[in-house]
Amino acid sequence: MTAGGGGRIRAALDRLASRGERALVAYTMAGYPPGRGALSVFRGIVRGGADVVEVGLPFSDPLADGPVIRDAAAASLRGGTTVDGALAFVRRARKEEPGLPLAIMTYANILHRRGYARFAADAARAGADGLIVPDIPVDESAGYAAAAAAAGLDAVLLAAPNTPPGRLRLLASRSSGFLYLVAVYGTTGAREGGPPEYALRAVRAARRAAGGRIPVGAGFGVSAPGDVARFVGAGADAVIVGSAILRLAGTVPPRRLEDEVASLVRGLKEPTLPRGRRPFPRGPA
């Protein structure tokens, strides 16, 4: 039986924490931009210094996603992306980066259709370390979590700004890899003015609930280095960025894609570095 990464995500976050660094988690979508674009985005993300990569597996009805990722999923599906094709992309990513923590983000029906156990086994075999499924809340997660565990995959659970303290503790105790805090109300994508005050309070509440037993990653609405810095300042162990990368990917010509993504990610990674290691003055964007 093929096992997944065996805690590669958690190990990476712990290693960073031990040197006073936070993690940047970057999202890319299989099959987007269509053609070889997705691989360029992935390489740019890695070159830019992301610590964990989430590979989105497109679904026809991505409820948790805002316009950028929603439209990217539609474009990816129109381009012919299948589940097997997306898993092949994960396999390719794993081959290029043997030590990089990789998580698959997708929706419940994609897993359900194949069967939780078979999907988890296929994902592990492709080289994934974890699964993130925003529409399987903890109350519906029994079969899913068991399948992930059997395949050696982390099942990353999600929390929200309105999650009550008791439930936050439950989520922190059941999640593996890290606890994914959806820090703002609404779908993925940029917000004007960056993370609001309540989002920072949500980070602190999630950290309290986690009690140091599991890292907290904050995401949704992160598009600029300043947004990353605010979440880092509030105590997030990891900051997750997705739509900003895909928005860029949708507008840049293929030959410049990798460089431009790398540059964007480098800028987003900077605020997660320990103070002494931040490059200053900052190089060209």
Next chain:
Amino acid sequence: MRGRFGPFGGRYVPETLVPALDELEEGYAAAKADRRFRAELAGYLKDYAGRPTPLYFARNLTRMAGGARIYLKREDLLHGGAHKINNTMGQALLARRMGKRRVVAETGAGQHGVATAMACACLGIRSEVYMGSKDAGRQSLNVYRMGLLGSRVRTVDTGSRTLKDAISEAIRDWTANVSDTHYLLGSAVGPRPYPGMVADFQGVIGKEIRRQMRGAPDAAVACVGGGSNAIGTFRPLLRTGAELVGVEAAGRGLGTGMHSATLGAGSPGVLHGMMTYLLQDADGQVGGTHSVSAGLDYPGVGPEHAFLKESGRVRYASATDEEAVAAFRALATAEGIIPALESAHAVAEAVKVARRMGGSKSVVVTLSGRGDKDVGVVRGRAAAGGEGA
């Protein structure tokens, strides 16, 4: 309240909505137990919406079918022209009771959007309705009606640009505005507690049928998109001997792939917060539906219907676009009643059911809505040579 219907139902939603669904579940349970709430709803249903609706013996249709006596449960006579007001009035009162200042809703054919706009205007609640741009095009009059009633219509250009995508956008809106907004879901679909709550509000249909028939009919027939008028018809009849038949849209035929017969041709999956039957491909991508009636053009179905199909208590049949349009015309000429195209699917099947039953038997068909909104569609098909005028 039941949250699961066998393996179906549940709450497959982003975490942000979990506290909101908990709040709604508690708020609804409290309202349901409150005699004043029930009396207030009953008052609005009587004096504002026009309940009880008549149960009409369709003499001419019965003669045409040549079998059991066919009765029409006239939900088409309700304010707004459809059964939708039973649910929107209930949920709007609940939203007000829970202190929500804003309502979002989705609509397919526009009937639920109109009924939401009416209930919200009546109770002084701000409302916004999401509608797929394909549906907005084929039901433009309802778009205008919603505007007249003070609702803001947001057209949705993503995916199939129909009901499925309107629901997704309404859920996204709710996720972003969860503290002051109630999502007024229009069918017996979605995460717990919606399917059970909507079935409760629509259950008035079946309860009246029992009272008006002085017992259960021998058969009851209703159309199924999400399935709210059907579950409202069936639920109070589940423990009787009545034969229950749900009718899905077979579109251009089940063999063509151009249909919305979720229970007839689909398989279990997860969409819009529920485990239910879906029309999906081998990977689990959802969609690719077709129906002449926007209200049935949905690749999912209420989870209780999925359960009732598997338990065998309800039989799920289907009617093609052509059969529905023929029934639409037949009811118009035979009885002087123009049904919604959605309801016409039920009429088509009811005639078949009546035909194989004896003259001493009775079949009730729920006429879920009136057909004024569909006259343009039927006229267009006739002009294009689809059916003789």
